[in-house]
Amino acid sequence: MTEQQLPVWADPAVAPAGLDAQGVSRRRLLRRAGLFGVAFALGGAATPAVAATGRGFDGDDPCLAYLVGDHHVHSVYSHDAKYTFSQQARAAAGYGLDWMVFNEHSNFGHARYGAHLEHQEILKARAENPRQLIFQGLEWYIPAAEHCTVFAAPGPHEVDLLTRFELAYDGKLLGYDKGGAADADTARNEAHAVKAVQWLAEQRRTGYVDDVLVLANHPLRLGIDSPHEMRNWRDAAPEIMIGMEGAPGAQGAAIPGWGGSTAIRGEYQNHPSAQSWAGYPQDAYLTYGGFDWATATVGGLWDSMLAEGRLFSITTNSDNHRTVFDTWKNGDWAPGRNFDNTGKLPDPVDTGTPQPGSDFWPGEFSRTHVGVTRYGYRAVMAGLRAGRVWLDHGHLLDGLDVRLKRDRDHGRGVTLGGRLRVREGERLTLSVTVTTASRPNPEGILPRLAHVDVIRGAVRGPVTDRDTWRAPDTRVVHTADVDGRTGTYTLRIPLTAGDESFYVRLRGSDGNRRGAGFLGAAVDPHGPIPHEPGDGDPWADTWFYSNPVFVDVAAA
Secondary structure, three states: OOOOOOOHHHOOOOOHHHOOHHHHHHHHHHHHOOOOOHHHHHOOOOOHHHHHHOOOHHHOOOOOEEEEEEEEEOOOOOOOOOOOHHHHHHHHHHOOOOEEEEEEEOOHHHHHHHHHHHHHHHHHHHHHOOOOEEEEEEEEEOOOOOEEEEEEOOOOOHHHHHHHHHHHHOHHHHOOOOOOOOOOHHHHHHHHHHHHHHHHHHHHHOOOOOOEEEEEEOOOOOOOOOHHHHHHHHHHOOOOEEEEEEEOOOOOOOOOOOOOOOOOOOOOOOOOOOOOOOOOOHHHHOEEOOEEHHHHOOOOHHHHHHOOOOOOEEEEOOOEOOEOOOOEEOOOOOOOOOHHHHOOOOOOEEOOOOOOOOEOOOOOOEEEEEEEOOOOHHHHHHHHHHOOEEEEEOOOEEEEEEEEEEOOOOOOOEOOOOEEEEEOOOEEEEEEEEEEOOOOOOOOOOOOOOEEEEEEEEOOOOOOOOOOOOOOOOEEEEEEEOOOOOOEEEEEEEEEOOOOOEEEEEEEEOOOOOEOOOOOOOOOOOEOOOOOOOOOOHHHOOEEEEOOEEEEEEOO
């Protein structure tokens, strides 16, 4: 593979005059982290402990740069998408993405033909544009459940891993769907999903591939990903199955006057079926500020998993199939040709007239930010695994840095995904450094952050009921009103360790739409709320979320 090069915003050989406004802002953040130039190309200065483990002693994590990406993008190598590989890659570069994953839908045509054809395009793109990190992935139909992103580090076996996995473990290809309550095969199918994750972990352990990661996609869209299944996937290989989409793609589905009177952001206009897990309320099938109910509900499913004391990351992405207001349509098949015998759709044709669509281009609206100390494929995967992740919609923020430390300590403290060891009763400071949006977003709006919420939950260890979706001790404990503040500023929020371990995570929005959360105002007084069907302008309701920081409390 061609040697990776720094992106233009991180390359000191590119003069500031050659950068757009986004690039200028990102370069400032990189300089502030002390990672500009050689430091970012080779890895930032760190103690031997940090270099070896990614974690420092005494809660002193390294300075980080954040790479922007999208792990859920489709092309003509998916049976239900539209765009060429190059159209998607160019769009992603234009909207400032540093990394992206082409995770095409499972299909026999994909496994036999399409995956290998796309791999040749990926190899060519990596060689022609070494500044862009392009992963090859698969959208796995989980036996008895929804979908997952599966992707590997570049290497000699990356495409073979995906096709072997697809043929052996894909629920659609095997017919291993979730039946109704009386379907005896559901237990078998759920067990096959666990075997699939374990198989991927074995390929990494034996060195068949350098690395591989799995993330659950749109988990509550159909209500068929039960809490016990999500825990089972995580527990099968927590270093492989690292999290879920906190917010789905299809964020343009309910633009007023565009998507129809019943449309919901994320295409979440569904209802319980015989295959859905019966313990989810009807409201679980909606999005809240564009976010999945599992993530958006303070004290809900995501928090119930974090309350076990184990990291489970969230992401956001485009899931791009068909972009809103775009004028391209699928091309026509030649006689005798179809997806099953080619693994690739005909290239699209520009009609000049807007075509149906619910999605945004990669990086246009949804962005996942991953903290790294150097630029590269394995650095992105390591950052995802470590949980150094925050996400935003509508380009709400330019930057976010989170640190938690004991008041008696010097140094930077631990960051997102990390753990801080403290004594009962110790005083802590949570430092949240915000860099506000410096330019209009692709919709022409200059986003403004209105508030930052600190959410705290007790850590009680593994749950007895693996289908629980409640974390009764999680709530919003602090809200900072930042309306009108611009530039870079740091919020310092005092915390005190009680007699049990806990975690904290962050959330904030433009303040346009908020109200009492799903579990009530005492838990979440001003959280995201559902929009009316058909009236969900995503640009007018934007949020950011961060992964948690854990605090392990020892008796004084």
